[in-house]
Amino acid sequence: MRISRWLMILCLPAVAAQVERRPNILILLADDLGYGELGCYGQEIIRTPNIDALASKGLRFTDFYAGCSVCSPSRGVLMTGIHAGHATIRGNNGFIPEDGTWGRVALEKSEVTLAEMLKAAGYQTAFIGKWHLGIPTDTSTWAQGRGFDFAVQEQWGPTPEGGTFDEQDHWFGDREKMIHYDYTQYDCKDVFRTDLALRFLDEQRDPAKPLFLFMSYRSPHAHEYDLRETERYKERGWPEIERRHAARITMLDEQVQRLLDKLEAMGELDNTFILFSSDNGPHAEGPVDGPKHDPLFFQGSGGLRGYKRDLYEGGIRVPGIVCWKGKAKSGATAHPATFYDVMPTLAEVAGIACPAQSDGISFLPEVLGREQQQHEFLYWEIMEGRNALSFRQAARMGDWKGVRYGAGARTQLFDLRSDPYETMDVAKAHPEVVERIDRILDTQSTKTGHYPPAGGGE
Numbered sequence: 411m412r413i414s415r416w417l418m419i420l421c422l423p424a425v426a427a428q429v430e431r432r433p434n435i436l437i438l439l440a441d442d443l444g445y446g447e448l449g450c451y452g453q454e455i456i457r458t459p460n461i462d463a464l465a466s467k468g469l470r471f472t473d474f475y476a477g478c479s480v481c482s483p484s485r486g487v488l489m490t491g492i493h494a495g496h497a498t499i500r501g502n503n504g505f506i507p508e509d510g511t512w513g514r515v516a517l518e519k520s521e522v523t524l525a526e527m528l529k530a531a532g533y534q535t536a537f538i539g540k541w542h543l544g545i546p547t548d549t550s551t552w553a554q555g556r557g558f559d560f561a562v563q564e565q566w567g568p569t570p571e572g573g574t575f576d577e578q579d580h581w582f583g584d585r586e587k588m589i590h591y592d593y594t595q596y597d598c599k600d601v602f603r604t605d606l607a608l609r610f611l612d613e614q615r616d617p618a619k620p621l622f623l624f625m626s627y628r629s630p631h632a633h634e635y636d637l638r639e640t641e642r643y644k645e646r647g648w649p650e651i652e653r654r655h656a657a658r659i660t661m662l663d664e665q666v667q668r669l670l671d672k673l674e675a676m677g678e679l680d681n682t683f684i685l686f687s688s689d690n691g692p693h694a695e696g697p698v699d700g701p702k703h704d705p706l707f708f709q710g711s712g713g714l715r716g717y718k719r720d721l722y723e724g725g726i727r728v729p730g731i732v733c734w735k736g737k738a739k740s741g742a743t744a745h746p747a748t749f750y751d752v753m754p755t756l757a758e759v760a761g762i763a764c765p766a767q768s769d770g771i772s773f774l775p776e777v778l779g780r781e782q783q784q785h786e787f788l789y790w791e792i793m794e795g796r797n798a799l800s801f802r803q804a805a806r807m808g809d810w811k812g813v814r815y816g817a818g819a820r821t822q823l824f825d826l827r828s829d830p831y832e833t834m835d836v837a838k839a840h841p842e843v844v845e846r847i848d849r850i851l852d853t854q855s856t857k858t859g860h861y862p863p864a865g866g867g868e
């Protein structure tokens with residue numbers, strides 16, 4: 411009797427703590443990784459066994475979409491749950507009316523970030539890697555200023571002191587400490603970032619709180635020119651830029667596993683909701699004066715039309731893998747979901763209300779095998795240049811996909827069910843569908859001085 415009472419006293423608080431403890435949340439975001447660049451999405455050359463294994467244990471979305479087709483706006487949509495037509499950031503650079511120039515635009519302080527939402531719910535929040543949502547000269551717009559307790563951020567552009575940030579430098583918090591990334595010390599930048607994550611978990615993890623960790627990787631973006639690694643795929647005899655491209659993806663795959671192994675060793679993995687994705691489709695870029703990566707070399711878009719900056723499927727449809735041990739169903743789903751669904755999804759995972767700003771619908775029911783609410787439509791837009799032709803819009807409504815290239819341009823229409831590669835514009839045959847899509851495209855883009863739809867600013 412005495413022993414059992416002692417056992418009860420010993421066990422009860424632990425059980426209660428387990429029940430109360432919200433799940434950890436881990437976002438793994440690749441940079442410019444195409445729909446077809448993982449084995450689990452049909453890639454036959456580049457090896458990604460660890461991410462493939464993750465997908466086999468969880469749910470693989472076949473129709474998962476980034477927030478936009480280029481870095482900043484896509485990441486802004488992910489971080490705020492607001493679609494690109496309502497978002498503050500709609501291109502990597504925006505028009506700055508105050509001085510008539512084009513430059514970086516930061517998330518508005520009125521827009522709640524994922525980190526702010528989860529921090530308010532008691533999470534320890536951590537960010538490592540590429541932020542791309544702030545103004546270089548204003549650290550209040552950096553990750554540390556937007557809800558992350560711990561942040562190490564790669565930064566480039568002008569410094570407040572009138573200099574230029576070295577893109578290899580990674581800054582802790584509010585510029586209180588800098589670590590220079592030296593490629594001769596690591597096989598690639600994502601190894602360095604994973605080392606930072608493991609050190610954070612060893613030294614600064616607060617076990618009393620659930621964890622939100624956002625790993626914002628570099629691979630396979632073209633801007634990592636210098637690479638110590640020289641061995642992977644050497645025997646294939648490919649052009650060096652293609653060998654490096656494949657090697658970076660395989661190394662990213664290895665780094666994901668290192669992090670998962672660490673979380674498992676800490677006993678944190680089982681109660682972790684994991685989302686793996688990419689911020690946009692594959693690129694066709696390389697060093698300024700060097701050869702460019704050919705996205706067809708490995709069929710990076712998986713055959714989908716278009717690449718980074720396109721609003722055809724190849725620019726926006728990306729890998730989307732969710733794993734949550736014992737909870738997420740396994741297999742594949744064709745439920746169309748997108749970056750602005752992530753905020754309501756994570757709010758539901760954490761058991762909290764989603765900020766009203768979000769345009770998204772939680773896809774957690776789909777992950778858990780329950781009845782899933784569908785979108786009436788999905789919407790994207792991008793303003794990457796400085797004239798009306800640079801303004802692009804797209805909407806998906808069921809299997810219909812409408813695309814407009816240029817402000818005021820005619821809407822192209824594709825039937826994704828019969829034509830997933832968007833080869834046949836069937837707008838003329840379906841004027842009633844075009845009319846419905848046009849209504850979406852005409853109403854979903856709110857006005858913003860940073861991205862005037864008719865261009866201008868020059």
Ligand SMILES: [Ca+2]
Pocket residue numbers: 441442480481631689690
């Ligand atoms: Ca990107």
